[in-house]
Amino acid sequence: MDEIKRLNLSFNLQRKNDRIAYNIIRSKRQKTAYIIKAVLAYEGVTQEERELIRIKRAFREVIKEMKLTADKHCDFAEESQIPDEVFQIFDSI
Amino acid sequence: MGYIIGIDHGNKAIKSIVNQYNSGFTVSNTMPITKERLLVFEGKYYSISGERFPVMVDKTVNDNFFILSLPAIAEVLEKKYQGVKKGEIILACGLPIMYYGKQKDKFREYFIRDDVSFTFGGKQYGVSIKDAYVYPQGYAAIMPHFTHYKDVSRLNVVDIGGYTIDVFTVEKGLLNIKSCISLTTGIVTLLNSIKQEILSLGIEIHEEQIEDTILGENISFFQNENIKALIEDKTQIYVEELLDRLKEYGFEMKINPTIFVGGGSLLLQKHIENSPKIGYVEVLDSFANVKGFELLAKQAISRDR
Numbered sequence: 461m462d463e464i465k466r467l468n469l470s471f472n473l474q475r476k477n478d479r480i481a482y483n484i485i486r487s488k489r490q491k492t493a494y495i496i497k498a499v500l501a502y503e504g505v506t507q508e509e510r511e512l513i514r515i516k517r518a519f520r521e522v523i524k525e526m527k528l529t530a531d532k533h534c535d536f537a538e539e540s541q542i543p544d545e546v547f548q549i550f551d552s553i
Numbered sequence: 554m555g556y557i558i559g560i561d562h563g564n565k566a567i568k569s570i571v572n573q574y575n576s577g578f579t580v581s582n583t584m585p586i587t588k589e590r591l592l593v594f595e596g597k598y599y600s601i602s603g604e605r606f607p608v609m610v611d612k613t614v615n616d617n618f619f620i621l622s623l624p625a626i627a628e629v630l631e632k633k634y635q636g637v638k639k640g641e642i643i644l645a646c647g648l649p650i651m652y653y654g655k656q657k658d659k660f661r662e663y664f665i666r667d668d669v670s671f672t673f674g675g676k677q678y679g680v681s682i683k684d685a686y687v688y689p690q691g692y693a694a695i696m697p698h699f700t701h702y703k704d705v706s707r708l709n710v711v712d713i714g715g716y717t718i719d720v721f722t723v724e725k726g727l728l729n730i731k732s733c734i735s736l737t738t739g740i741v742t743l744l745n746s747i748k749q750e751i752l753s754l755g756i757e758i759h760e761e762q763i764e765d766t767i768l769g770e771n772i773s774f775f776q777n778e779n780i781k782a783l784i785e786d787k788t789q790i791y792v793e794e795l796l797d798r799l800k801e802y803g804f805e806m807k808i809n810p811t812i813f814v815g816g817g818s819l820l821l822q823k824h825i826e827n828s829p830k831i832g833y834v835e836v837l838d839s840f841a842n843v844k845g846f847e848l849l850a851k852q853a854i855s856r857d858r
Contacts, residue, residue: 541699542852549728550688553654 554854555641555683558629559847561690561840562618562646564608565715565741566816568843569625571632573816576621576715577605592623593672605760608716608741611656613663622664626680627673638678644685645850647693647842649712650719651735657687686850691719692728693845694814694837702726707809711799712842713817715741720799722809734802736795740817743791747784756780767820792824796831806831814841 471482488494561568567576578592578599585591585600592599601624612618622644630637644664648656664685671678691712695702702708703726712719716739722732744760751758758780766784799806810833813825822836 542696542849543726545727546696546699547853547856549730553650553657553689553730 555643555681556630556634556637557643557645557847557850557854558626559645559843559850560622560625561842561846562612562622563715563816564739565605566839567621567625568816568840569629570840570843570847572625572628573839574602574624575605576618577603578617578620579603588675590624590674591672592620594620594623594670605715608739610652610716611659613656613659619663619666623669623671623678624673627671627676627678630678630680631674631676638676640680642680642682643850643854644682645688645843645846646685647688647690647846649714649717649735650689650691650721650733651717653687653689660687661685686846686853688846688849689728690714690842691721691814692723693849694841695723695812696845696848697841698837699726702812705810707805709799709804709806709809709811711804711811711813711818713795713813713815713821714739715817718795718817720802720804722804736798738795740820743788746791747787750783750787751780764820769823788821789824792821792828793830796825796828800830806834808832810835812837815839 471478473479473482485491485495559570562576564576566573574590578601579585581598581600582596583598585598587600590601592601599620601621606617609617626642630640646660646664647653648660661684664682667681669678669680669682691710694712695708695710702723705726706724708723710721710723716737718736718739720732720734720736722729744763747763748758748760763784766781767788796806804811807830811831813822813834813836816839818825818836819839825831825836826834
C-alpha cells in the first residue's frame, strides 16, 4: 500500500474560486484521474511559457549587448547575387 | 506564378527542401495493408521508399521518376506552402553535369503535364506542372553561397552521387565547363562492393546498415564486429582512391579549396575531412542541390517577367 498516497483537500466555499473548483471536481466520476490530468496539463503549459519568457529575455539581452538594430528597409534578395554569366553558362552547355 | 518546387532526382534518393526518401517504390493494383507513405496515382498504389531502383542513366525512359516526384510535390505543398492542395507548379530540378547538355530539354519535357491528380498520405492533390527548370547538379548546389565563392580564383567541386561522381572547377564563381569530368564510381559502387565482400562471408547486409556503420552510428552486428572493420577499411580505401584519381585528373586539392556536395559526400564526410591529401574542404548538406535549383528557378522566373 506504500505506493498509494492520499491527499485531503479542503475547500473554503465562501471563496469563489474554491467553490468553482470544488463543484467541478465533485461532478467528476473518476476524480483522481481528472486531477492528475488537470495538474499535468497546467504544469506543462506554464513550464513551456516560463522557458519561452526566459529565452526571449536572453535574446533581448544578447541583441542589446551586441548593439544590433533591425533594418526594416533591408531588401535582401538572393536573386540579385547571381550574375548573368552564370545563366549564360547554362545556355551554352 | 506557380509554386516553385525543387526536387533532386538522385539514383539513390529523392530530395526536396522538406524531406528525402529512397528512389524506389513497390506498386500494386490493390490497396496494400500499410498505408504509410502510400501514393495513389492513375488507379495504382505505390508504397514509396524501401529499396531503391537500380541506377538509371536516362531517368526519362519510364514514369518511375515522375511518380517518385509526386510525394515530394505533396510534401512541399504541405509543409512549405501551408497545405495547398491544388495549383500550378514550376519544378526546379537538375541533372549530372555530364548529361546536362544532352538531356536537359528531354528532362524538362518529361515533367510538364496538366491536371495531375494523386493522393498521398491520405490527402488528395490536383496540380498542373507548367514548367521544369533544369540545372547542372553540383554547380547549382554552390549557388546559394555564390557571394562566398565569387572571389575565389579556383575552387574544386566534387558531387558524389549514387551512380556518378561529377567533378569540375569554378573560377571566380563561374563554371569552367572544360574542366568537367564524370566518374561512374558513385557511392553505390562502394556499397555494392561492401555488400559483395560481406556476402562472400555468407552474410547478407542491407545498404542502410552499411551507411549507418560508415556514419559511425552505434549499431552492432551479432558476433560479427569485424564487419565494422571491413566496412571502415573499404570506405577508407574508396576515399583515398577517389582523391588520388582526382589528383591524376589535375584537380589540385592541397592549395585550392574543395567543396563536396551530394549525399555520398555526407556519408564520407569523416573520411574526406581526415584525409591528408586535401587542404581546405567544405561538405555541403544533402539539400544543397535542391536549395540551388529553387534559387536559380526563382531568379530565372523573375528575369523572364
